[in-house]
Each structure stands twice: as structure tokens, then as C-alpha cells.
């Protein structure tokens with residue numbers, strides 16, 4: 001086992017220069033004073049990155065998990081609902097809390113409040129494309145004013161000792177791909193890592209992410225660069241590392257309802273082989289555990305309501321999805337969920353002797 005402070009990307013850079021076909025991707029990295037034991041990260045996703053989601057991602061090997069984005073304004077002006085988004089379990093560490101906003105003074109205050117929760121990282125969102133956020137100049141709109149980009153990072157860095165990182169999109173639109181300049185500015189302002197979702201705001205989630213942007217950013221800044229966009233399996237992750245030279249890869253949509261993705265990608269990076277998918281027992285146990293966690297936090301009725309979406313994600317790609325979704329949208333109790341899963345298993349699955357779907 002290599003020491004966690006070992007800098008894989010530097011070794012990889014040397015190998016690339018020497019034209020050696022040897023790359024090591026999964027050896028950890030350093031973000032400010034934080035040693036990270038792995039290079040596959042779980043993306044922040046609004047409405048999705050709940051404690052249960054993050055806990056499972058962590059359990060299956062995500063090296064860092066993030067809260068969904070939290071409004072700096074909501075924090076600074078003491079919204080209880082916003083404060084609740086900062087709660088996390090010790091076991092989720094290392095964890096980043098992500099903030100968005102467009103006012104450096106408010107951001108300074110919000111970062112100080114966030115620090116009371118003692119996250120390992122505070123990440124600033126400069127990529128959210130949602131109208132409600134960008135019309136107040138937050139999220140990806142910050143990239144339209146690089147002076148504001150700098151001021152927000154400087155304010156956050158001045159507020160606390162916790163490493164401040166940023167998550168960018170490539171730019172506002174194809175005519176304003178400012179990621180390189182913005183990345184350099186964030187680094188100068190004190191950001192300790194930069195994640196790039198390699199699409200412009202105008203492209204939302206359409207087309208392929210432009211990984212060449214990640215490569216270019218990596219050549220420009222010296223803080224760790226986290227590549228993000230369209231990685232759905234071990235082969236994709238290995239390709240993103242080798243094509244861009246990035247220090248870590250962040251997984252978003254592919255982990256929704258499928259936390260096993262982190263185990264699979266890590267295994268692929270370590271061995272070059274693909275793991276079999278989880279068994280039905282593993283899937284069922286995890287879904288029920290998720291439901292129990294939600295019940296603890298919200299009570300049975302609200303938990304089951306929330307669980308309806310999660311079931312749809314957990315069932316994605318399995319045979320008979322439509323039926324399970326339809327039934328899940330009517331469930332109101334934990335017992336309903338158990339019954340749905342039992343019936344589903346009986347009617348839809350012939351299994352291999354090891355319990356894996358055929």
C-alpha cells in the first residue's frame with residue numbers, strides 16, 4: 001500500500017513524459033491538508049445527496065462524498081431548513097459541503113457557519129445551470145464575471161482553515177468557455193482543488209462532456225483537478241484518467257440508485273477486471289436499509305413517500321421496472337415496500353445459484 005500522501009498524478013505525468021505505459025489511478029491525493037484515500041468521488045446532487053445516499057457511496061468506496069448544494073444566503077440569514085442540509089454522519093467522512101451564492105460577504109458568513117459542522121472540505125458551486133439559481137447570479141452565472149469568481153473564493157478562503165474547493169462548468173456557453181481562466185483565478189484565490197463538469201451551462205446535460213477541457217485545465221493549474229462528466233463504469237474512469245491526466249474522477253448520475261458503481265470502478269482500476277453486479281439480496285437489503293434510515297429521520301409516512309423516487313432509481317435497468325415503479329408509487333408503509341420487493345423477486349427473477357440476476 002502506498003502512503004496516502006503519494007502523488008499519483010505526478011508519477012503519472014512522469015510516466016507520460018517518459019512514454020511509459022504505466023499509470024496508477026487509485027492511490028489517493030492531497031487536497032490542502034486533507035489526505036484522500038482514493039480517487040473516485042461522489043458528486044453533489046440536489047435532492048439526491050442525502051445522508052443515506054452518501055453513506056452508501058462511502059461504504060462502496062467513494063473517496064469523498066458531498067452534500068447537495070446549500071444556499072449561502074439561506075445559511076447567512078438563518079433558514080432552519082437550509083441548516084438541516086448541513087447535517088451529516090461522522091461515518092460519511094471525508095465529506096464536502098457545497099455552497100452556492102453570488103455575494104462575497106454573504107459567502108464569507110455562510111462559510112463560517114458551515115465550518116461549525118466541521119466538514120472536511122467546503123466546495124463552492126460555480127456550475128449549477130438551474131434558472132432559479134443563475135437568475136440571482138449564482139451557480140454557473142458566476143462564470144460570467146470572473147472578478148466575482150475570484151472574490152467569492154477569496155472570501156471563502158479568508159473565512160476558515162478548512163480547504164476550499166470549487167466545482168465549475170466549462171463556461172456559460174460555447175462562446176464563453178472560461179474554465180481555464182476561471183480555474184487559474186480560483187487557484188490564485190486559494191482554492192485547493194478544482195472539479196470540472198466539462199459542459200457549458202448552455203448545454204445543460206446534452207451531448208458528450210468535453211474531456212479535452214479537463215485535460216487543458218490540468219495543464220494550467222497545479223492544484224488537483226477532478227474530472228467530471230459521463231463516467232459510468234471502470235473503463236470510462238480509466239479512460240478519463242489517461243486522456244486528461246486528472247487527479248480524480250467524480251461520478252454523478254451513474255451512482256443514482258447504484259452505489260455499487262464505486263466498488264466496481266475501484267476494482268476495475270485496481271485489477272483491470274469487471275466485478276459482477278450486486279445480487280438481489282444485496283439490492284434488497286440496501287433498499288430496506290435506505291428506507292429504515294429515512295424512517296428514522298422523517299417517520300414512516302414521509303419516508304415512504306421519499307422512497308418512491310429512490311425505488312425507481314434502484315430498479316433502473318432491471319427487468320419489470322415499470323411494474324415495480326407503479327407499485328412503489330402507491331406504497332405507504334415499510335411493510336408495503338417489503339412486499340413489493342418480495343413479489344418482484346418472485347415474479348421477475350430466475351437467479352443464478354449465487355443470487356445474481358440472470
Ligand SMILES: Cc1cc2nc3c(=O)[nH]c(=O)nc-3n(C[C@H](O)[C@H](O)[C@H](O)COP(=O)(O)O)c2cc1C
Pocket residue numbers: 043044045046047048068069098125127128167197228229230231250251252253254
Ligand atoms: C439531479 C441532479 C442534481 C445535481 N445537483 C448538483 C448540485 O447540487 N451541485 C453540483 O455541483 N452539481 C450538481 N449536479 C451536477 C452533478 O454533480 C454532475 O456534475 C453532473 O451530473 C455530471 O456528472 P455525471 O455525468 O457523472 O452525472 C446535479 C446533477 C443532477 C443530475
